[in-house]
Amino acid sequence: MAKVPTADTRKPYGGPVRSLVIAVDVGTTFSGVSYAILEPGEIPKIHGVTRFPGQEHVAGNTKIPSILYYDKHGNMTSAGAEADNASIAAQAEDEGWIKVELFKLRLRPRMMQLNMNGMRFSPLPKKKTAVHVFGDFLGYMFQCTKKFVTDTHANGAALWNVVEHNTQFVLSHPNGWEGPQQSKMRKAAIFGGLIPDTNAGKARIWFVTEGEASLHACVLNGLADDVLSSPSQHGFLIADAGGGTLDISSYAIRSTDPLVIEEVAPPDCIFAGSVFVSRRARQFLEEKLKNSKYGTADSLDHITRKFDETTKRLFRDMKDLAFIHFGSPLDKDPSVGIRNGQLKLLGAEVANLFEPSVDAAVRAIKAQIDASKGMIRSVFLVGGYAASPWLFGQLKERLAPYRVIVSRPDSQTSKAVADGAVGFFCDHHVSARMSKFMYGVEYLRDFEPSNPDHVSRRDRLCELPSGPRLLADAFDCILARSVKVKESTVFTRKYSTELTSLSLLSLFEVEVWCFRGGNKIPLWIDRQSDSFSTLCIVQADLSVLSGSAAPKVGKNGKQYWTIVFSVEIHFGLTEFKARIKWVDGGNTK
Numbered sequence: 001m002a003k004v005p006t007a008d009t010r011k012p013y014g015g016p017v018r019s020l021v022i023a024v025d026v027g028t029t030f031s032g033v034s035y036a037i038l039e040p041g042e043i044p045k046i047h048g049v050t051r052f053p054g055q056e057h058v059a060g061n062t063k064i065p066s067i068l069y070y071d072k073h074g075n076m077t078s079a080g081a082e083a084d085n086a087s088i089a090a091q092a093e094d095e096g097w098i099k100v101e102l103f104k105l106r107l108r109p110r111m112m113q114l115n116m117n118g119m120r121f122s123p124l125p126k127k128k129t130a131v132h133v134f135g136d137f138l139g140y141m142f143q144c145t146k147k148f149v150t151d152t153h154a155n156g157a158a159l160w161n162v163v164e165h166n167t168q169f170v171l172s173h174p175n176g177w178e179g180p181q182q183s184k185m186r187k188a189a190i191f192g193g194l195i196p197d198t199n200a201g202k203a204r205i206w207f208v209t210e211g212e213a214s215l216h217a218c219v220l221n222g223l224a225d226d227v228l229s230s231p232s233q234h235g236f237l238i239a240d241a242g243g244g245t246l247d248i249s250s251y252a253i254r255s256t257d258p259l260v261i262e263e264v265a266p267p268d269c270i271f272a273g274s275v276f277v278s279r280r281a282r283q284f285l286e287e288k289l290k291n292s293k294y295g296t297a298d299s300l301d302h303i304t305r306k307f308d309e310t311t312k313r314l315f316r317d318m319k320d321l322a323f324i325h326f327g328s329p330l331d332k333d334p335s336v337g338i339r340n341g342q343l344k345l346l347g348a349e350v351a352n353l354f355e356p357s358v359d360a361a362v363r364a365i366k367a368q369i370d371a372s373k374g375m376i377r378s379v380f381l382v383g384g385y386a387a388s389p390w391l392f393g394q395l396k397e398r399l400a401p402y403r404v405i406v407s408r409p410d411s412q413t414s415k416a417v418a419d420g421a422v423g424f425f426c427d428h429h430v431s432a433r434m435s436k437f438m439y440g441v442e443y444l445r446d447f448e449p450s451n452p453d454h455v456s457r458r459d460r461l462c463e464l465p466s467g468p469r470l471l472a473d474a475f476d477c478i479l480a481r482s483v484k485v486k487e488s489t490v491f492t493r494k495y496s497t498e499l500t501s502l503s504l505l506s507l508f509e510v511e512v513w514c515f516r517g518g519n520k521i522p523l524w525i526d527r528q529s530d531s532f533s534t535l536c537i538v539q540a541d542l543s544v545l546s547g548s549a550a551p552k553v554g555k556n557g558k559q560y561w562t563i564v565f566s567v568e569i570h571f572g573l574t575e576f577k578a579r580i581k582w583v584d585g586g587n588t589k
Contacts, residue, residue, distance in 0.1 A: 009219055009259045011427050013038040020149075020163040023170040023421035024141050025213075026134065028104045028244025029275055030063040030384060031080075033145050034418035036426060037159070044426045046220065046419050049148045054081030062415040063384075066243075067101045068137060070125035079140040098125045102275065103137070105244050106130035107181050108174075111516060111530065114271055131188050138171075139192030169194055170206045170421040172213045175247040176269030178514070179536050179576055182207050207575045208424045210417050211249030211267050214240040214382045217420030219259070219429060221409060235264045235375035237368055237404075239361065239395075240417065241385035244273040246361050250372050254431070262432040265371035266482055270364050272357035274312070274385040280353045281307050292336045294343075302326060303343065311350065316389035318347040354390055361391070362398045369402055371482070379406045382416045424574075432486045433572055438515040439535060440477040441567055442525055443495065444470035457524070464498045465554030466562075475513065477521045478569060485572040492581075496564045502549065505542040510567050512536050512578055538567065540580040548585055 013019075019038040025031060036044035048062045055061050064080035069092050071077050077097055078088055092099060102121060105114060107130055124133060150156035171185050186205050195201035215238050235252040250265040282304045289295040294303065306326040315322055327341035337344040369376045379399065381392060386408055396406045409416075424430075447461060447469040448454045460472040478491050499505065515522060517531035526532055542563065549561045563582070570577040582589055 009427065009429070010043045011258075012041050012043050013426065015040055017166075018162060019166055019168065021168045021170060021422055021425050022142070022145055023172065023213075023418045023425070024138060024145075025172045025210075025415075025418040025421060026104055026137060026141075027063075027066055027242055027384070027417075028102055028273060029066055030243060031066045031137070031141060032063045032415045032418040033141055034415070034422045035145060035149065036422050037153070037163075038426075044422070046422045046426075048415055048418065049145050051148055051151075052081050052144050054083075054085065062418075064141075065101075066104065066137065067099060068103075068133065068140075069097045069099055070128070072096055072098075072126075074125040074127050076136045076140070079137060080144070098123070100124060100133055102244070103130055103133045105271075107134065107177070107184055109176060109178060109181060111533065112176050112269070112271065115276075131184050132191055134185065135188035135191030137192070138188055138194055142192060142194050166204070168204050168206060168425065170208055170425050172208050172210050172417050172421045174245040174269045175209045175211045175249060175267040176245070177209075182575055206425060208421050209247065209249070209267060209574060210240050210242070210245070210383075211238055211247040211269075212430055212574065213417045213420035213424055214238045214247070214380075215249060215251060215261065215420065216423030216427065216429060217382065217416035218380055218409065219427070220419060220423045221416075234377040235372050236378045236380065237365065237372075237376045238380050238382060239365060239386075241361070241381060241383040241388075241391065242273050242417075243275045243384060244271060246270050246272040246357075246364065246385075247383075248364055248368050250368050250376055251430070252375060259427075259429050260431050261429045262484065263430065263434045264375055265368050266434045266436040268364050268368060270360050272360040272364075274357075274388070276357050277312055277353050278304060278308050280356070281312070284349070284353060289336055292333050292338070294331075294333060294336070294338065311345075313387065314389070315347075315350050315354075316393060318351045320347050321345070322347060322350045351390070354388075354394075358391060358394045358398075361395065365395070365399060366402065369404065377404055379404050381406060381408045432484050433574075435479050435481055435483045435485055435571060438477055438481045438517075438519075438521065439479045439569070439571065440475050440513055440515065441493065441495075441510060442472070442513065443474050443476045444472060445474035445523075447471050453523070465500055465556075465558055465560035466498060466552070467555040473525045473527075475515070475522050475525045477515075478512075478567070479571050480521065481519050487570075487572040489570075489572050491569045491571060492566050494564065494566045496562055498560045498562050500558060500560050502543075502546040502561060505546055505549075505563070508540050508542045508563075508565075508580065510538045510580060512538065512567070512569065535576065536578055538578045538580050540565075540582070542580075542582060544584055544589070545582065 022035045024033050033049040034046055036046050038044050050062055052064045065084045067083045068079040069077045069083050150160050153159055189195055189205050190197045195204050235250055237250045240247040248268040251261050252264045254260040254262050285300055285303055303326045307324045311322050311324050322345045324343040329340045331341040332339050392408050399406055457471050463469050478493055512535040514533050514535040551559045551561055554560050565580055565582040568579050568581050
């Protein structure tokens with residue numbers, strides 16, 4: 001099969017001036033940064049930040065731990081690799097610093113339930129929210145990137161001065177994050193000093209799902225070459241297995257020149273990352289060692305950490321014994337299986353720690369294969385957790401009956417998201433996405449006295465000045481679930497409203513609703529139900545219409561005005577955009 005050289009899929013930068021794009025991948029457990037200097041007319045070269053403070057001794061390490069320390073007053077004292085060494089841990093203990101980790105999971109949507117297995121998040125520092133912590137970490141990574149670019153590129157400082165105020169940022173997030181999470185991340189970027197709090201500043205932040213960023217990384221690395229060289233009816237699935245989430249996205253190639261890719265099933269996101277294996281290990285060890293001198297909190301933390309660093313990463317066969325090397329030859333307690341500083345575990349015990357996340361991954365991938373109506377023939381496993389031989393082996397074995405081939409690209413998969421996020425910004429291969437949920441707005445439905453459902457809602461009845469009796473809370477579906485949406489598609493709905501006072505025009509609001517309860521269109525919006533949430537509120541100042549709106553007389557002689565407007569929504573982008581349109585004096589506003 002002829003291979004398509006990857007360069008053919010890359011596009012030259014079309015902007016007018018030299019610029020810089022920085023992609024920051026804040027992961028649950030590890031984070032990384034990639035960037036590209038954008039030269040007009042040239043294909044951008046993607047670089048990774050490979051030197052961070054605290055790990056200068058590790059050549060080419062592209063990831064730092066997602067951890068920070070704060071002092072008692074809420075000031076950040078250290079972050080990343082610097083925060084992960086013994087001397088900082090000792091200082092933190094002496095000075096009462098607060099360690100913050102797993103902060104990304106605090107931003108999750110309310111709908112995404114998180115089973116922490118009895119473990120609690122450690123408290124945040126005084127007067128700090130999850131957005132502040134996220135912002136501090138983004139700011140730290142931005143400063144590391146600035147130093148790296150100015151140190152490693154010829155005339156780096158001069159280059160930075162030219163591009164600094166026009167730098168574009170791409171922030172990646174799990175497939176399950178939505179508008180509210182994107183706006184929290186944008187606030188964090190302002191707090192961290194990446195952009196100013198202006199409209200122009202906010203426009204320099206772009207969002208991409210981790211699944212789509214991983215797709216672009218696969219294209220960049222030539223991993224998908226065999227898939228790309230034969231566009232067919234067959235789709236492929238990318239499973240990005242990270243510290244916190246498993247992000248699953250399914251695609252099909254529609255053309256290879258230019259490369260056009262479409263989503264073929266609504267993307268999925270589950271909490272089945274490697275951190276949950278570690279959490280279960282901590283719980284298991286606590287029970288196993290409770291009657292041993294190694295059952296103290298400090299010992300358990302240390303042994304769990306060693307499990308994380310080696311045992312978890314190397315485990316591959318249930319029939320073999322597994323060992324956690326944590327101490328010196330003097331450490332022993334035969335009653336719990338500790339000899340020569342190592343704790344012996346049965347392969348089945350370790351497999352049990354993985355099982356819930358493996359099982360959840362298999363079920364989510366099977367659901368995606370079904371949703372794509374059997375188009376998916378290959379699964380690419382990427383992300384830091386993809387390196388686990390056990391996860392990889394289990395997925396291959398359990399998905400074999402579905403006639404899909406599971407493959408794991410080369411070792412560069414752990415920084416796939418940051419590289420792919422730059423690729424997303426520059427090359428933009430995905431032309432259509434599948435709607436994950438159902439979206440719509442509220443409208444007033446004609447009241448039917450003969451309909452028992454309507455009668456039971458009589459308390460929501462309202463009467464328009466022109467006479468009709470209507471029920472509030474009716475749901476008007478603008479976009480159903482699992483619909484293919486191209487980036488250029490705009491969904492428009494026309495509405496009218498009657499106002500008894502023109503002063504109500506000064507701030508007009510329309511709430512866009514998201515319904516997660518399946519494929520059947522609901523008749524009514526249930527504000528108490530977990531299936532409904534607000535996607536966004538679109539506001540417009542319609543006071544300009546007060547001069548041109550003609551008054552009418554209602555059924556009881558009361559004056560009213562009819563306002564006609566449209567709600568326009570762009571769903572096909574990686575970030576929703578919505579606006580209100582109206583006509584004023586013949587001009588569309």
